[in-house]
Amino acid sequence: MTFTAQAHRTLTPAAVEGLRADFPILRQTVYGQPLVYLDNAATTQKPQAVLDAIAALYTGYYSNIHRGVHHLSQLSTEAHEQARTKVQQFINARSDREIVFVRGCTEGINLVAQTFGRERVGPGDEIVISAMEHHSNIVPWQMLCQEKGAVLKVAPIDDRGEIMLEAFEQLLGERTKLVAVVHLSNALGTINPVARLIELAHARGIPVLVDGAQAVSHMAVDVQALDCDFYVFSGHKLYAPTGIGVLYGKAELLEAMSPWQGGGDMIRSVSFEKTIYSDLPYKFEAGTPDIAGAIALGVAVDYVQHIGLEAIAGYEQELLDYATEALTAIDGVKLIGTARDKASVLSFVLAGVHPHDIGTILDRKGIAVRAGHHCAQPVMQRFKVPATARASFAFYNTRAEVDALVAAIQQVQEMFG
Amino acid sequence: MFSDLRDLYQEVILDHYKRPRNFGLLKSANREAEGHNPLCGDQVTIYLQVEDGIVKDIRFQGAGCAISTASASLMTDALKGKSLQEVEALFERFHRLVTDSSAEAGPELGKLAILAGVREYPVRVKCATLAWHTLQAALRGSGTVTTE
Numbered sequence: 001m002t003f004t005a006q007a008h009r010t011l012t013p014a015a016v017e018g019l020r021a022d023f024p025i026l027r028q029t030v031y032g033q034p035l036v037y038l039d040n041a042a043t044t045q046k047p048q049a050v051l052d053a054i055a056a057l058y059t060g061y062y063s064n065i066h067r068g069v070h071h072l073s074q075l076s077t078e079a080h081e082q083a084r085t086k087v088q089q090f091i092n093a094r095s096d097r098e099i100v101f102v103r104g105c106t107e108g109i110n111l112v113a114q115t116f117g118r119e120r121v122g123p124g125d126e127i128v129i130s131a132m133e134h135h136s137n138i139v140p141w142q143m144l145c146q147e148k149g150a151v152l153k154v155a156p157i158d159d160r161g162e163i164m165l166e167a168f169e170q171l172l173g174e175r176t177k178l179v180a181v182v183h184l185s186n187a188l189g190t191i192n193p194v195a196r197l198i199e200l201a202h203a204r205g206i207p208v209l210v211d212g213a214q215a216v217s218h219m220a221v222d223v224q225a226l227d228c229d230f231y232v233f234s235g236h237k238l239y240a241p242t243g244i245g246v247l248y249g250k251a252e253l254l255e256a257m258s259p260w261q262g263g264g265d266m267i268r269s270v271s272f273e274k275t276i277y278s279d280l281p282y283k284f285e286a287g288t289p290d291i292a293g294a295i296a297l298g299v300a301v302d303y304v305q306h307i308g309l310e311a312i313a314g315y316e317q318e319l320l321d322y323a324t325e326a327l328t329a330i331d332g333v334k335l336i337g338t339a340r341d342k343a344s345v346l347s348f349v350l351a352g353v354h355p356h357d358i359g360t361i362l363d364r365k366g367i368a369v370r371a372g373h374h375c376a377q378p379v380m381q382r383f384k385v386p387a388t389a390r391a392s393f394a395f396y397n398t399r400a401e402v403d404a405l406v407a408a409i410q411q412v413q414e415m416f417g
Numbered sequence: 418m419f420s421d422l423r424d425l426y427q428e429v430i431l432d433h434y435k436r437p438r439n440f441g442l443l444k445s446a447n448r449e450a451e452g453h454n455p456l457c458g459d460q461v462t463i464y465l466q467v468e469d470g471i472v473k474d475i476r477f478q479g480a481g482c483a484i485s486t487a488s489a490s491l492m493t494d495a496l497k498g499k500s501l502q503e504v505e506a507l508f509e510r511f512h513r514l515v516t517d518s519s520a521e522a523g524p525e526l527g528k529l530a531i532l533a534g535v536r537e538y539p540v541r542v543k544c545a546t547l548a549w550h551t552l553q554a555a556l557r558g559s560g561t562v563t564t565e
Contacts, residue, residue: 031421352435354482356457357426360538364422372457386458386480415426416483 010314011395019307020396022047033366036401041186041214041345041392042370043236050240053299054292065291066265080291083298090301091231092222093248097280100247100254101294105213106136108232108247109180111284112209113140115257117178123149126175130192131157131382132185135375137211141180157382161188161337168197172204179208183215187376188337189345195226202227207253213237217394218316218343220309223248235293240300244293254280261286312395316344319393323402330409336388347388350409353416355389361415365408424534426483434483439493443476452551452562454543459485463551470501477548484541488532489548495529501556508549515545
């Protein structure tokens with residue numbers, strides 16, 4: 001076992017108990033058992049501070065933004081734009097002009113595919129992804145390739161679930177117009193060496209989009225240090241509500257891109273002869289946005305930064321190591337995804353028991369896990385399994401919950417004899 | 418500890434999961450269809466040999482959870498020798514049994530009745546009915562079917 005975190009940067013069990021109290025939903029029982037929520041890779045629960053922020057907006061100062069001269073509109077606009085600045089600082093973007101609010105990670109990737117992609121990719125060009133991508137970082141590129149007569153190239157992964165660097169590098173060629181790669185795999189837990197991948201791509205002048213859907217809640221992300229060209233993530237996997245997400249793009253790239261959707265808020269002036277678009281980031285934010293979502297995301301960012309991403313990463317690494325050891329000690333359990341650099345995700349199969357049955361039985365024990373292909377069917381095909389069961393952790397999970405998971409898996413085995 | 422789960426995972430179901438009956442290719446088949454449940458990756462192929470409106474033989478192949486495998490296994494056992502009219506009637510009865518909590522399991526359902534526990538697990542109903550929907554596709558000649 002490796003413990004990469006420094007001991008003093010991690011959370012104590014007492015601190016975690018305190019943080020659990022911030023999440024009202026975790027207090028409940030399911031089928032008479034205390035809820036053990038281990039489906040954090042699908043979505044995370046919301047702390048009271050985030051819930052309060054939404055209530056405070058709608059009960060105190062809600063209005064439409066960016067165009068009102070009245071008091072409430074000014075307050076709402078200010079809170080919305082403060083949230084943008086919080087996100088900018090959270091991922092260390094140069095400017096808040098580089099932070100585009102979208103519906104979620106999927107929309108962010110589609111935005112890049114439909115603007116940047118359509119402008120830069122032509123017949124015979126290539127886009128490189130990896131074999132561990134979520135469907136949301138496969139299908140938008142397939143659609144683009146189909147439209148343009150371009151080719152999707154897939155960098156292979158090895159039996160541990162790590163990207164094969166040499167093969168990746170060999171795929172980068174003169175026709176490669178973009179690399180799109182996941183930071184932290186939702187199906188395998190692999191942390192990709194994105195800084196290295198970006199370096200290799202940039203050496204050939206190829207821009208890189210990083211899918212950070214899973215990563216942002218588990219590790220500190222610095223887009224300038226990574227030097228990625230685009231970075232996308234969703235609020236709901238970062239303790240904020242659904243419906244809000246972020247597309248980060250380097251200003252010079254965003255400026256050169258055409259708008260995606262047309263409408264209000266993304267224009268400076270409109271006549272029937274000619275429309276002049278707004279500056280960044282509003283050019284990409286047509287229509288009334290998810291005002292509450294953005295404000296709540298800002299509060300969620302404050303919340304995790306108050307705990308500290310390093311402390312979160314350290315604690316979650318210890319918990320993952322503990323769970324990995326406990327699960328692999330069970331006869332018949334096989335982990336899918338054993339990368340040397342992993343976070344938060346334990347995907348596994350159990351000899352003689354289908355993941356769907358594991359999911360149902362664990363559910364009756366109050367334990368929420370995911371069973372299925374995790375929107376990563378090519379990963380399932382790579383490891384020749386129809387599906388896996390997946391436990392995925394957040395900082396509010398405990399060793400006692402891992403113990404409950406292990407005991408329940410043993411009961412599944414008893415039942416299936 | 419397992420009392421309510423045992424309503425779903427009864428011994429007969431686990432037995433049919435571990436030792437599915439009528440499993441494998443049916444060379445004499447004159448009807449077949451493939452069914453998928455994309456949600457969980459379950460996949461089943463139903464092969465039928467139908468002569469003079471009678472199911473002379475029936476087999477299945479595929480990979481799935483305990484519920485879908487046991488359901489396919491029990492279904493093939495139940496349908497052998499039945500007329501297509503009887504098959505249709507059984508499908509209706511079975512579908513009602515696993516979806517309608519007031520439905521009674523009549524004697525004509527035989528062993529199929531043990532799948533009634535599925536109705537307490539709404540997300541698993543599709544597992545229990547996948548083989549049956551695939552059977553219908555085979556009889557109607559529509560080739561493939563998905564449940565989601």
